[in-house]
Amino acid sequence: xxxxxxxxxxxxxxxxxxxTTLPAPxxxxxxxxxxxxxxxxxxxxxxxxxxATLVEAGDTRLLFDCGRGAAQRLFQIDGAALLRDMxxxxxxxxHSDHVVGLPDLWLTGWLFGRTWPLPVTGPKGTSAMAANLxxxxxxxxxxxxxxxxxxxxGGRLKARDAVPGVVLQRGGLSVVAFAVDHGPVRPAFGYRxxxxxxxxxLSGDTRATDEVAKQAQGADVLxxxxxxxxxxxxxxxxxxxxxxxxxxxxxxxxxxxxxxxARARPRLAVYSHIVPSPATAExxxxxxxxxxxxxxxxxxxLMTITIGAKIEVTTRSGDIR
Numbered sequence: 001x002x003x004x005x006x007x008x009x010x011x012x013x014x015x016x017x018x019x020t021t022l023p024a025p026x027x028x029x030x031x032x033x034x035x036x037x038x039x040x041x042x043x044x045x046x047x048x049x050x051x052a053t054l055v056e057a058g059d060t061r062l063l064f065d066c067g068r069g070a071a072q073r074l075f076q077i078d079g080a081a082l083l084r085d086m087x088x089x090x091x092x093x094x095h096s097d098h099v100v101g102l103p104d105l106w107l108t109g110w111l112f113g114r115t116w117p118l119p120v121t122g123p124k125g126t127s128a129m130a131a132n133l134x135x136x137x138x139x140x141x142x143x144x145x146x147x148x149x150x151x152x153x154g155g156r157l158k159a160r161d162a163v164p165g166v167v168l169q170r171g172g173l174s175v176v177a178f179a180v181d182h183g184p185v186r187p188a189f190g191y192r193x194x195x196x197x198x199x200x201x202l203s204g205d206t207r208a209t210d211e212v213a214k215q216a217q218g219a220d221v222l223x224x225x226x227x228x229x230x231x232x233x234x235x236x237x238x239x240x241x242x243x244x245x246x247x248x249x250x251x252x253x254x255x256x257x258x259x260x261x262a263r264a265r266p267r268l269a270v271y272s273h274i275v276p277s278p279a280t281a282e283x284x285x286x287x288x289x290x291x292x293x294x295x296x297x298x299x300x301x302l303m304t305i306t307i308g309a310k311i312e313v314t315t316r317s318g319d320i321r
Contacts, residue, residue, distance in 0.1 A: 030058045030196045032307040034221065035316050036272050037063075037073035039299045042097040043237055045277040049073060049301055050097050053202060053223065053272070054082070057173045057195040063089045063105070064191060064202055070101035071108050073301065077316050080112040088168065090175065091122030092204030093188035094129060103133055107140065110154045117158035121167050123177075123187040130159030164189070172196060178215050180206035183250035190215065198307045201266070205273060207249075208256035216264040220307050223299070224260070225273035227251035228283040235276045251275055254284045258291030265294065268311050272299040 033056045040048030050067020054074070063070065063086055074082040086109060092098060106118050120130055134141070134157060144150040168175035174194040182188040182205045190204040192215045201216040203224040216222040229248050236244050252260070261269045269292070271284055281298045288296060297303070297313055304316040 029308040032057055032195050032198050032200070034200060034223070034305045034307070035077065036223075036270075036299045036301060036303045037070050038067050039272045039274055039301055039303075040067070040097075040277045041273060041275050042095075043277045044068070047301065048274065048277040050101060051092075051273050052101065055193055055200065057193070058171065060170065060173055061085060061087050062168075062175070062193075065090075065092055065098040065204075066101040066105055067097050068100050071104040074105070077302070083109040084112040084114045085109075086118065088119040088121060090167070090177075090189075090191060091120065091126055092180075092190065092202070093123055093182060093185050094125050095185065095205065098205075099129065103137065106133075106157060107137065107155070110150060111144070114154040115151045116153055117156035120157055120159040121162050122159075123189055124161045127159045127161050130157040133157065162189075163187075167191075176215075178211055180204050180212060181209050182206050183246075185250070192216075192219075200307060203252075205250070206252065208252040208260045213260050213263045216260075216266055219264065219266045220311065221268045221270060221305055222261070222264060222266040223270045223272050224257055225251060225275075226254055226257055226271045226284060227275040228279040228287075229253055231279040231283045232276050235278045237276075247275065254287035255290060258288040261288070261292040261294060261296070268295045268297065268305070268313075270297045270299050270303075270305065274299070 035054040037052040037054055038049030040050055049069030051065045052067050052070035053064040055062045061082060066089055071083060083105065109118060120126060141155045145152055162177055164177050164179050166174060167177045172195060176192040177189040180188050180190045188204055190206060190212055191202045193200045199219040201219045201222045203212050205225050206212060227248055232244060232248060238244055284298055302316045304314050306312040
């Protein structure tokens with residue numbers, strides 16, 4: 001058999017060689033997305049609803065805190081689906097501004113078709129609160145079952161008191177509760193959420209503490225509460241100076257947050273639960289920058305953070321229907 005021409009031999013193997021050396025296309029990362037539904041505090045505000053943070057990890061939907069207007073924000077961005085299909089609600093603590101939206105989410109989700117109990121996890125006292133809410137809404141629960149034919153299971157709260165540690169483990173998703181320092185408000189939690197090799201940390205209401213810095217070490221995103229002492233003294237709806245100072249003592253100033261961020265070095269630091277609500281970036285960013293030079297966002301309602309190889313910050317939109 002005649003020898004194969006060297007050029008023809010090279011051409012014959014060249015396509016296979018190219019196929020073996022071309023890099024494989026990057027695998028699509030699973031959805032890991034955070035939406036700040038409410039970035040405010042007890043002060044009523046059209047611009048900043050009560051504290052509530054939606055976390056979507058793959059097909060799992062978690063809500064951390066359920067302040068004023070949480071149900072409206074969920075309905076605004078996704079109609080009935082998120083209200084009905086929320087997998088679990090986690091509470092950082094039981095201050096009213098963090099839980100006042102829970103009856104709305106619970107009962108409206110039931111009206112929109114939820115047929116299973118709404119799981120709620122939080123610190124000690126969560127189960128008692130759920131039992132009292134059930135008693136408070138007994139008339140509505142009974143009437144909607146008898147008159148509307150709503151399934152009883154969908155009208156239940158499946159509440160549990162948790163302690164620091166793993167509070168959810170599901171299909172590569174892990175949620176860990178850790179203790180924070182919110183002054184006399186005890187227990188109070190922050191949460192560390194791990195999914196698809198990425199980490200999100202929510203501080204809850206807290207002073208700047210070593211524990212938050214430890215939990216957030218190298219996190220992709222750290223969402224931390226903040227109080228501007230100058231803006232609070234200037235803008236507070238509370239008039240008692242001693243009450244204002246108590247508020248300041250239970251939260252973290254921008255300078256304190258800046259030191260914490262510099263220790264933790266997250267890929268992105270975000271302010272939420274902003275006290276007072278009228279505080280602006282001018283009140284918060286310059287004092288933070290005295291100690292921290294990394295990526296920083298001042299949160300606003302419907303700010304959305306997609307966590308992956310890149311961290312994308314956008315604003316989620318939707319029309320209330």
